[in-house]
Amino acid sequence: MTTPRTIIEKIWDAHAVREETADAPAILYIDLHLVHEVTTPQAFAELRERNLPVRRPDRTLATLDHSTPTLPPNPDGSLPYDNAATAEQVATMERNCADFGITLHGFGSGQRGVVHVMGPELGATQPGMTIVCGDSHTATHGAFGALAFGIGTTEVGHVLATQCLLQQRPKTLAVTVNGTLPPNVGAKDLILHIIGRLGMDGGTGHVIEYRGEAIRALSMEGRMTLCNMSIEAGARAGLVAPDLATFDYLRGRPHAPQGAAFDAAVERWKTFTSDDGATFDRELIVDAADVAPTVTWGTNPGQVVAIDGIVPRADDALTQRALDYMQFHGDAPLLGEHVDVVFIGSCTNGRISDLREAAGVLRGRHVASHVRMLVVPGSDAVKRQAEAEGLHHIVRAAGAEWREPGCSMCIGMNGDRVAAGQLAVSTSNRNFEGRQGKGARTVLASPATAAAAAVAGVIADPRNYPPLPADTHEAAA
Amino acid sequence: MDAFTRFTSVAAVLPNENIDTDQIIPARFLTTTQRAGLGKFAFADWRYDADGRERAEFPLHRADLRGAGILLGGRNFGCGSSREHAPWALLDMGIRAVISTRIADIFRNNALKNGLLPIVVGEDEWQRLAAFEARELTIDLDTQRIELPDGGAIPFDIDGFARQCLLRGVDQLGYLLSEDAAISRFEQTHDALTRAA
């Protein structure tokens, strides 16, 4: 009898070039390295200085997402960069990829996108893999049963040069979600609820396995939204064991194995589940029925409240500081708070299902006149699909802006920013002070909740904005 | 990377919990392709007013804390993004050690790889250290102790491998490169199982 293992331990064991000893950490082999323009220039510079090649360009995929403009090209074909530094960062990435033989899904490739949207839709993200990226939301790829985590730039250099990382075995945390999510409650609400329960540092040192009936019922896109925000509870990574939904999603994608090789891969992928009797270092049990449409009220993703709930009283300095920054009152509802900006997009909620969810609210309705709303597809592929479905017409008819793919207002590096003091309802993942622009105030929400806020002009309950019957669209259009 | 053996400096306290990487270095300063020169942007939104003038109320602007090389941060220091610009910025402003009751995983990793020492202590020890704000502390990595102005000392834990790398000022890439043969052996069987990209 072998000892029952968790999926986390199985993936780890399958990638340990050397196990941890008293003197040195383990050497962990990395299957897929995703790179983007912001966290890599200094790593490539290091390789150049040491005269080192990239060990496995075939296990490295690059894109451009953080600093890129989301406005269409200028009439002369040039891109409307916010400033010279962002343009230089993109040019540096293009040069590095060319010099080191790395495939870049850049402008004109038709496959560019936010790195965590692009990897899965190409089928590059696969069960049982180790995946890293110089980006803390790399856990998104955990939705496929991969051990995927964010690394710093020095470690990016390690992986470029050796395809390996020095790592300590993480602790394991099972988050079990039993039962069924209520209608109109989705993956974003669930993960905000979970972070609220764990606290923003509750997962430190751990990798989370999300399991249970409600997790199995999530679509692959929902699982990506869920795993994406694992870092917001401090966890190194989060994952969901692969199942039929995973294999169905991957079948036929360009980077996935094809034909007989695919079937063989599925047999191997199926082994990446936690064995019966495997033990976790910790467990959190959540009843799905307890989850409501959930938003943040504060300045960290653990400060959450049900959309129709009451913001906590300022009983401590931390709460007081967050309330002061957000200009909210303790012991009061959030519903009805004035909204200036709504952002639909990011690696959390920039996929096609998210755009459909937002468009479902917008169809036949109008964005409030004082609200600026940006809808930013997560990738070229998402944009193409959305336009094939006519979602861009709905977005524009409602008075929102339809943009080119990129990280955009999630981080504000490309010039898409929220002005100081303005309140943004955002489908992204961080509500830190100034995250979306200096002095910007952020409420994190699902696409439906964000779209409802855009229409209402105030924080609103998405359950009051159901899709309108078809004849009303015609009348409104 | 500069070696870290014994370091003496004034300690400054930023007691806020959850000092995230967007506070340590706001995203608008991440457009650089260099490591150097980020110190002036560290804590930019706390340090400067809308006109770019220094805010007097920012703790590290106190005359007795300017140039402090040891930072005592509130619980969950460095949470948020993986940007290594955070430790680069702190080092560039002269900080060589961060002490907190909890330090976020990625920040800790990034710090260790750049010669910025992340130290986790218990709540009581943190309070004891904070009482010495503006006084000189000495961090001895060899003995793994923080020496206090009153003659006392607080021991701390650190991963042995990272400690050796810091003490000798060697980076970890050299170690990984020296394992090339083992990596190649692993790849031979592993490549047959999984092919990426």
Ligand code: SF4
């Ligand atoms: S969308 Fe936001 S969180 Fe995601 S990779 Fe881009 S900046 Fe990071």
